[in-house]
Amino acid sequence: MIDNSRSTLEEDSHKQKNLYKNWPLISSIIAYCVFTLHDTAYSEIFSLWAVSDKKYGGLSFSSKEVGQVLAVAGAGLLVYQLFIYRSVHRFLGSVNSSRVASALSIPILAAYPFMTHLSGFRLGIALYLATILKGVLSITIITGTSLLQNNAVSQSQRGAANGISTTAMSFFKAIAPAGAGALFSWTQKRQNAAFFPGDQMIFFILNLIELVGLVLTFKPFLAIPN
Template sequence: MAEEVPTTPPPAPLYVDGCPGCAMDRKKAANKGIPYKEFFFVAVTTIASALPISSLFPFLYFMIEDLHVAKKEQDIGLYAGFLGASYFVGRFLVSFFWGVVADRVGRKPIIIFSVASVVVFNTLFGLSVQYWMAITTRLLLGALNGMLAPIKAYSIEICRPEHHALGLSVVSTAWGLGLIVGPSIGGYLAQPARQYPNVFSEESIFGRFPYLLPCLSISIFSAVVLVSCIWLPETLHKHKNIDNEVEMSGHSRTPQTEDVDAGKSLYKNWPLMSSIIAYCVFTLHDTAYTEILSLWTVSDKKYGGLGFSSKGVGQLLAIAGLGLIVYQMFIYRPVHRYLGSVNSCRAASALSIPLIAAFPFMTHLSGSKLGLALYFATILKAALGITILTGTSLLQNYAVPQHQRGAANGVAATAMSFFKAIGPAGAGALFSWTQKRQDAAFFPGDHMLFFILNLVQCIGLVLTLKPFLAVPKHYK
């Protein structure tokens, strides 16, 4: 009987003293549980970064009116689209740069700088009294807020592999929550002298600058988050060479190899690029949907809208945000565990199509029936959108090693920002066009609006199928 050869246990990883990445790896090895503290910091910094992105949508229609740039009421959507797109144009120009810098100097400095930019330029946007000033401050806010690329890499690096889906879902949910709570803040606090005349007078600073209060509130929250960034641990590996110079490393000095090709060009990495393409189409859809929903709900009923006030839109989006929190806490993780990233994306995308098609028919409802239908549809759409974006983000981060994650997420953020810049501008122009065709025989008014939204959603669904989407080899 042949003697069994004893198996050699895998060698232990070799940690480098003074390296923040190795310190984080050592902490993860010692603690196999969920890093709640780190996830909390990820959530609040992500929310601070996301709040100003769509906070202007509930009052955008009224802001364009007050700036007196639209000659006709039907042209307001066009100017609103350009203003909404300016943030994403700025982010498109420099997102890849922030991702590369995060791979070189670390995640923490970029996160801190991004939150600081929100404090400054979001406040300046609230002080805008001319259209060019509003466009410029939003453009700079987008260009200097480089949070999205490093925070996704960071959420993967602070937890063990079994918690990666949760880490990215924290980012996606916090980002989605910021995109929902931001508009609710904008809706409740914009034009305070008109909404709350007993508290704010027309002669006060908030009367002279009717859109300062929501922007200032977000900036104050971001300032508090900026202070909390002191306790953020760095995760990037920084090893010293024989000349005592610091070198960036993608991992701790361990004999274990990664399943992904560390030297592979990002642009030749098809699992990465295919997931980015799908991600871009879905973000284009979500951005266009957010602006269209806000413009559609506040526009006059004679143009196919619902005639809501900015406060009404804020309340709608706030309730959708609460629903999103419940979904994230109790439903998302079992869904992801059962379906996985790819199948959950496909299912959520398919379910979104009939849901979007139902929106224009809500104009035939009124009272409590309208409220229940609109609230239910908005909550469900937010949950489906988060499921899709989390799944595609997870595939992107699994397609590259650690030292390429910042750059990979930078590429994703750059491409996504281009599509998001198209979203508001295209949605604004589309909204203005559909308002002028209320009596058309083929898909009149808002029916055409949501039909085109569904076309984009269908394209995204197709991109999650083979051969368009390539799944990373080591992803299960």
């Protein structure tokens, strides 16, 4: 009876904790928002980059070809979520899976601008594999940081915590397309720059955002809930 009473008191105390002072929650929300900003900007830039002319660093794809790439990537993502992600999470956990996925995303993104030198079958294989892997890694990160948020609060506070998270995430999702479009327009004007010319600069900046997100998954910034 004493142990049960103590558990109840601890749970009641946890329920009354101010969400804005709950650093495990706030730190995971910040990391989640940074990764959301990256993913939204990437989605916006990918289509613009794929349809732009090769002389500007793009792939000269038609809208139909871009749609086919995205459809295959979506199918691969569905298979991953249904049959593979559970094993990945069980083996690595929320934090390590997010770290590994964000670290692996960086070299994949870095390879995108060099695909413009490929053509035909080689280009198709490289692009399909890259987009599938990028989608798989992104959903691993987003799911991992979402689970961290839910684990940082008691059951009774999860609705309010998710409300705060969704509001913050929506803000980052709102500014990402505008920022991505402006960034793409700017990089198109610097095709002959000595430092990361053209579209190389786009993916360099995307990688910087991904790197910031990766850093935010480590201590002392990220507080892992007990």
